[in-house]
Amino acid sequence: MVTTDDLExxxxxxxxxxxxxxxxxxxxxxxxxxxxGLLISEGKLKDRLARAVFVIDREGEIAYKELVPEIVDxxxxxxxxxxxxxxxxxxxxxxxxxxWMSV
Numbered sequence: 718m719v720t721t722d723d724l725e726x727x728x729x730x731x732x733x734x735x736x737x738x739x740x741x742x743x744x745x746x747x748x749x750x751x752x753x754g755l756l757i758s759e760g761k762l763k764d765r766l767a768r769a770v771f772v773i774d775r776e777g778e779i780a781y782k783e784l785v786p787e788i789v790d791x792x793x794x795x796x797x798x799x800x801x802x803x804x805x806x807x808x809x810x811x812x813x814x815x816x817w818m819s820v
Contacts, residue, residue, distance in 0.1 A: 719744050721765050755784070762788060772800040780804055 719742045720727055727741050742749075747764065750756035755767045770792045772781035781800035783792050 718742070719749050719766065721745070721747065721750065757788075768792065770797055772797060772804065774804045775807075 718736075718739055721744050722730070724743060727743060730736075731739065731741055744750055744766065747756055750766050753769070753771070755769055757763055757765050757767055765788075767784055768788045768790065769782065769784040771779055774780040780803070781797060783796065785792055
């Protein structure tokens with residue numbers, strides 16, 4: 718999870734939501750937000766991250782992405798889980814034991 722919130726808020730949030738197996742990263746310099754077009758540029762939430770989800774496959778490619786219209790909206794968790802299940806069920810590309818053995 719990437720956020721622009723301060724460390725104390727992030728720790729409190731993670732504890733309150735029982736997020737003990739999630740890696741939380743603070744985008745203090747807004748580089749992630751800028752690179753992925755998620756930086757809110759005006760209004761009360763200026764310089765914050767928009768709410769979005771990216772599912773990255775084993776090859777480092779974006780397999781699923783969603784940017785919600787309003788920050789108060791939730792992402793489509795079912796679609797996220799489906800994308801993750803698809804990735805997990807696919808055989809990894811590139812070097813495999815079988816390919817190595819046939820060389």
